[in-house]
Amino acid sequence: MDGLVIKNTGSWVDVRTDGGEVVRCKVKGNFRLKGIRSTSPVVVGDYVTFERNSEGTAFINDICDRRNYIIRKSINLSKQSHILAANVDVCLLVVTLREPVTSIVFIDRFLATAEAYSIPVSIIINKVDLLSAEEKEEAERLAKLYSDIGYHTLITSVTKRLGLESLPDLLKDKTALLAGNSGVGKSELLNWLVPGAGARTAPISEAHLSGMHTTTFSEMYDLPFGGRLIDIPGVKGFGTFNFEREEVSHYFREIFTVGRGCRFSNCIHVNEPGCAVREAVERGEIAGSRYSSYLNMLDDQDESKYREGY
Ligand SMILES: Nc1nc2c(ncn2[C@@H]2O[C@H](COP(=O)(O)OP(=O)(O)O)[C@@H](O)[C@H]2O)c(=O)[nH]1
Ligand SMILES: [Mg+2]
Ligand SMILES: [Zn+2]
Incomplete structure (x- = not known):
């Protein structure tokens, strides 16, 4: 059967079928989602298929491709992500x-x-x-x-x-x-x-x-x-950790737009000459707080520093 995951406790999920029935399902321990290493293979918002066994217990057996998902970095040091x-x-x-x-x-x-x-x-x-x-x-x-x-x-x-x-x-x-x-x-x-x-x-x-x-x-x-x-439970530690340095500016809209005017196309707006972003920060056209946050994300390679921020 197919359905939408409407609740996730970590040990079981509630799935609502098209007919409106809510079925409590388990996720098998060995369930692996296509290549994603995550502490939470099935999450709220997922469309899934499930099956009932002879004892009446339902198990998730597939997750439909996700349009998108929101991820947070794991609290512990394992490189696992938490969707x-x-x-x-x-x-x-x-x-x-x-x-x-x-x-x-x-x-x-x-x-x-x-x-x-x-x-x-x-x-x-x-x-x-x-x-x-x-x-x-x-x-x-x-x-x-x-x-x-x-x-x-x-x-x-x-x-x-x-x-x-x-x-x-x-x-x-x-x-x-x-x-x-x-x-x-x-x-x-x-x-x-x-x-x-x-x-x-x-x-x-x-x-x-x-x-x-x-x-x-x-x-x-x-x-x-x-x-x-x-x-969802608190989003402490929310943020990505797998951006490439050159990529970070793509996700700060105004920095990305202004950055088109930098002298070097691979400018990361830190200390390159002819940086339109730093000039805009100095003129107050880009908020200093946004630029600080941008630099903070560039520094992400240092894990401990990242976690102290919260
Ligand atoms: N003064 C004030 N208190 C608020 C407002 N919104 C929520 N609160 C209170 O702030 C506290 C935390 O709210 P809650 O909804 O539990 O926060 P959550 O942790 O984000 O879910 C509760 O005591 C709320 O009543 C608001 O607009 N003004
Ligand atoms: Mg709350
Ligand atoms: Zn620049």
Whole structure:
């Protein structure tokens, strides 16, 4: 039978068939996905085929080719990757300037990764209700920075129901992935978009305390206005690690565009003469924060340095 993976706990997955039946399936230990070495061979968003054995247990036996997938680097030092979700149309990246502070490098790494997989990202700057007047201006600067680059950006307060109006239209009939650090309001947003989802929300301090023993599974929800939303455990350490140095600039849109004007076609915008990117940074046409994030990703070869950033 065929179906869509709507929940993944690590030990079993729920698969929904076209007929709407949800079947709990196991993934065989020796299941190997065509060449991908991953700690999570089957993920939410995958289309799979499965089979029931005589005891009534269902097993996944194939995964359809993925249109795309979102990956994160493994926490341990094995070179295995961890695929978070597959067949995603759009990412909602929830970030906050307070409680907690989302690092700009994290945002830019996320954007670059999504760019590499050609998945559009909408940035949701949440918890605006907590901000002072000055911090609000900071939020607006950030929103302008990213919308100038071409990212759809919203400033919201999910709890106060501010700035959310455009979301249903944006998400209609799409498969969206909810992403962002822990505590930024993803579950709160999910509960607003999917009344009855019943996702647990937790103040940051509690989330940290309970984080040690709560199960972390990924789940897909149907949006009442059409479309689907995927909620995944924290994306700590999110980012790619297999970009070539020359490739990194391709995933920073404005750096890529301006970089066409560099004297050398293989310029990586660090210290080459005639670098249009560094000139644009100096003139303030490319944000210094974006250029810093770019340099940070260039430095990725050093693993320990990468992990300290989060
Ligand atoms: N003040 C304020 N608190 C919010 C907002 N959105 C979420 N929260 C709170 O922040 C905490 C973390 O939210 P949660 O949705 O659990 O974050 P998640 O870890 O990203 O799923 C909870 O106490 C939420 O009620 C908001 O817009 N403003
Ligand atoms: Mg949550
Ligand atoms: Zn250059």
